[in-house]
Amino acid sequence: MDSVTNLRTFLAVVQHGGFSEAARHLHVVPSVVAKRIGQLEKTMGARLFERSTRLVTLTEAGQRLRAHAAPTVGMFDDLVESIRRDEGKLEGPIRLMAPTTLTTLVLGEALVGFMERHDRISLEISLADRSVNPLEQSFDMVISGRAAHYEGVIQIPLAPIDYQLCAAPAWLARHPALTHPSELAERDCLAFRPSGTAWTFRSQRGLVHVDVVPRLLADDNRTLLVAAGRGLGLALLPGYICRQSLGRGALVALLPEFPAEETWFKAYVPKRQAPLARIQALCQWLTEAMAPLRSVD
DSSP states (O other), X not given: OHHHHHHHHHHHHHHHTSHHHHHHHHTSOHHHHHHHHHHHHHHHTSOOEEEOSSOEEEOHHHHHHHHHXXXXXXXXXXXXXXXXXXXTOOEEEEEEEEOHHHIIIIIHHHHHHHHHHOTEEEEEEEEOSSOOOHHHHTOSEEEESSOOOOTTEEEEEXXXXXXXXXXXXXXXXXXXXXOSGGGGGGSOEEEEGGGOSEEEEEETTEEEXXXXXXXXXXXXXXXXXXXXXXXXXXXXXXXXXXXXXXXXXXXXXXOTXXXXXXXXXXXXXXXXXXXXXXXXXXXXXXXXXXXXXXXXO
């Protein structure tokens, strides 16, 4: 910025024919003008003016500089103006990993909307239903519902996941009613492989942990939803997966007095990426897009 200021001062001296007159137009004292010209001459490695008590004239080097100084300052002013016009616009690439089903149901549309809103953003999206260290895989952000901690990575909560234990009316008609989560150890269960087979429920006495032996173990919650709907067993499904089935009676929520332990979808972001405006904006955008996930009504 000092170089640009010095160039402006040089042009003012050329235009007004002297240091004192240039100082008046620049609203500084003549010594400041002299200092700036001295700095510019040091940068150029050449004298730019021949000075006398009454006259200031350009040297040959000064004449060459004058031919280029005005266009250079003008280009800089144009750049500043363009940045000011675009203030608040986000730009740059974001490399993202997210869960498969969540992306196809919710995040895909939200991410496209983010790109529509910010036309200078580019996205690279990978889908995986597992927790990944973004530093090791060179991601700017990893969205996951799995609890994990990585050195040099911050966690940004996006939305809670409220799990529902549910089954089809046909399955319930063939089996005794459940009264406690511990009974799940001896029932047909449909489990999501990334979450494991240790199911946790809340009670008035604390957490209840149950190790289930799944009849079906799958990487896709929608497959589990279909299996539960066809009466193959009990499933512990995220609310956003089973909401419609519960609403139309295809599935029935079980053990309401023992709600499943709530977890969170989080954005895992390397610390060095977290201050970037585009990363912060995307986290805020996804938080708003994922807000409806909590309700299963």
